[in-house]
Amino acid sequence: MRVSVIGCGHLGAPHAAAMAELGHEVIGVELDPDKCRALSAGTAPFYEADFEELLVRHTSSGRLRFTTDLAEAASFADLHFIAVGTPLREDGRGYDVSQVIGAVRSLVPLLHRPATIVGKSTVTVGTVARIQEVIDAGAQVPGVDLVWNPEFLREGYAVQDSLFPDRIVAGLTSPRARAAIEEVYAQILDRGVALILTDPPTAEVIKSAANAFLTTKISFINAMAEVCEFVGADVNTVAHAIGLDKRIGPGGMRPGIGYGGGCLPKDVAAFTHRVGELGAQHAHGLLAAVESVNAGRPLAAVELIEKAHGGPISGRVALLGAAFKAGTSDVRDSPALRLAVRLAERGAVPVIYDPEALAAARALHPEFTYADTAEQAVSGAELVVLATEWPELTADPKLPEDAAGLVRRRVLVDVRNAVEPGPWLAAGWEVWQLGRKPQRP
Numbered sequence: 024m025r026v027s028v029i030g031c032g033h034l035g036a037p038h039a040a041a042m043a044e045l046g047h048e049v050i051g052v053e054l055d056p057d058k059c060r061a062l063s064a065g066t067a068p069f070y071e072a073d074f075e076e077l078l079v080r081h082t083s084s085g086r087l088r089f090t091t092d093l094a095e096a097a098s099f100a101d102l103h104f105i106a107v108g109t110p111l112r113e114d115g116r117g118y119d120v121s122q123v124i125g126a127v128r129s130l131v132p133l134l135h136r137p138a139t140i141v142g143k144s145t146v147t148v149g150t151v152a153r154i155q156e157v158i159d160a161g162a163q164v165p166g167v168d169l170v171w172n173p174e175f176l177r178e179g180y181a182v183q184d185s186l187f188p189d190r191i192v193a194g195l196t197s198p199r200a201r202a203a204i205e206e207v208y209a210q211i212l213d214r215g216v217a218l219i220l221t222d223p224p225t226a227e228v229i230k231s232a233a234n235a236f237l238t239t240k241i242s243f244i245n246a247m248a249e250v251c252e253f254v255g256a257d258v259n260t261v262a263h264a265i266g267l268d269k270r271i272g273p274g275g276m277r278p279g280i281g282y283g284g285g286c287l288p289k290d291v292a293a294f295t296h297r298v299g300e301l302g303a304q305h306a307h308g309l310l311a312a313v314e315s316v317n318a319g320r321p322l323a324a325v326e327l328i329e330k331a332h333g334g335p336i337s338g339r340v341a342l343l344g345a346a347f348k349a350g351t352s353d354v355r356d357s358p359a360l361r362l363a364v365r366l367a368e369r370g371a372v373p374v375i376y377d378p379e380a381l382a383a384a385r386a387l388h389p390e391f392t393y394a395d396t397a398e399q400a401v402s403g404a405e406l407v408v409l410a411t412e413w414p415e416l417t418a419d420p421k422l423p424e425d426a427a428g429l430v431r432r433r434v435l436v437d438v439r440n441a442v443e444p445g446p447w448l449a450a451g452w453e454v455w456q457l458g459r460k461p462q463r464p
């Protein structure tokens with residue numbers, strides 16, 4: 024099939040490469056000329072596992088190309104994925120959907136034969152109806168169909184999740200659109216992956232509910248970390264034990280500094296606002312509590328750091344990690360950087376290292392001090408904070424030994440509860456984690 028992907032950011036670019044991998048001829052449309060140039064040259068504009076390899080393979084084979092020209096995509100493709108951004112409005116009252124509306128409004132008059140528009144961006148409940156109005160007002164030919172096909176991929180696993188999703192959801196506005204969805208995802212559906220065919224409002228709620236549930240699980244275990252601190256219990260053991268109940272499951276329940284990133288925080292905020300507008304009081308109360316727990320996590324982390332230090336810190340603090348989670352260079356709404364801001368407010372000097380996200384962190388927070396290696400960050404620091412759970416930081420067997428001679432006090436505060444304390448304790452470190460008793464050598 025000939026498909027276009029409009030908006031080639033963290034979602035759209037890997038999605039375009041995955042569509043090429045599924046055998047389609049793909050054109051990616053990206054407004055930002057630098058990003059478009061990089062993608063055309065086979066260079067990933069951000070770190071995402073396996074993505075660049077796929078990009079190189081398919082830009083070289085000619086099955087995948089990029090353009091800034093929407094008209095070129097409109098005349099080339101029969102199916103158009105919309106993957107542009109839906110940031111939170113500046114006043115926090117729901118999404119700014121202007122990129123989605125703008126992209127559809129520009130595309131529709133350029134379509135001169137029947138086509139399917141497949142929305143992947145995350146939108147507020149009720150937005151698809153607005154987009155349908157834009158199509159109805161602008162279509163020059165009959166047969167321009169709209170499908171809402173929310174995306175569930177995780178950054179760091181974007182390629183894997185695009186090629187091997189748990190399910191595909193399609194909110195249909197016409198029976199014809201069903202055939203287009205079945206054709207574009209045929210290879211995935213042939214493997215028996217569930218296809219949920221439904222109406223657009225249900226598709227919209229499925230996406231919002233999925234992210235709301237994921238954040239509820241994270242805030243729940245973080246609230247349990249707070250309880251554990253009061254009674255001297257161990258939250259990692261609690262998470263493991265309750266996760267063995269199949270109804271609860273072990274996934275997505277790592278305690279720590281809270282959820283961040285370009286999606287979960289804004290999606291829950293937008294959903295909370297929308298359910299409030301709708302008057303769904305219980306949903307509003309539940310989601311507001313989830314957000315409130317999350318908002319408290321950086322302070323909980325600062326309090327743990329100061330407890331471990333024996334008071335506020337005025338010197339250097341090595342902050343290992345800047346990305347919002349391991350496996351990505353994305354620092355949007357990163358809990359690690361939220362923590363850096365808090366520490367700086369209280370007089371400490373964070374010195375930040377990250378294996379992939381240094382450039383992005385520097386661009387967002389030029390006021391901080393950065394280090395090119397973990398050892399450099401640790402040098403002369405009062406203590407070490409593990410702020411992003413990169414395996415090369417949490418499981419590097421040499422780091423505890425190498426850092427031991429560089430830091431002023433051998434104190435590791437792991438605010439992701441991701442470090443296996445053994446090697447650190449063996450190298451003479453105290454290990455502090457959220458919702459756990461401190462461990463001493």
Ligand SMILES: NC(=O)C1=CN([C@@H]2O[C@H](COP(=O)(O)OP(=O)(O)OC[C@H]3O[C@@H](n4cnc5c(N)ncnc54)[C@H](O)[C@@H]3O)[C@@H](O)[C@H]2O)C=CC1
Nearest residue numbers: 030031032033034052053054107108109126144145174178
């Ligand atoms: N990042 C992720 O892992 C996931 C994101 N989503 C949703 O996907 C959407 C996109 O998210 P990201 O890719 O993270 O955002 P992003 O900001 O990384 O990418 C959006 C891209 O669209 C481009 N763009 C905007 N208007 C355009 C237009 N008219 N024509 C061509 N390009 C245009 C921007 O220049 C930007 O590169 C959001 O609604 C997000 O909630 C959904 C699931 C996963």
Ligand SMILES: O=C(O)[C@H]1O[C@H](OP(=O)(O)OP(=O)(O)OC[C@H]2O[C@@H](n3ccc(=O)[nH]c3=O)[C@H](O)[C@@H]2O)[C@H](O)[C@@H](O)[C@@H]1O
Nearest residue numbers: 174175176177178275276277281282283284286287347348
């Ligand atoms: O809608 C989206 O954009 C996407 O948002 C999340 O994906 P992502 O933001 O890539 O990251 P997650 O792996 O879910 O992590 C989000 C945040 O929660 C934190 N987290 C995650 C899991 C956990 O157990 N504990 C925890 O604190 C992570 O460190 C990170 O800061 C969802 O997992 C995807 O299914 C969804 O498609």
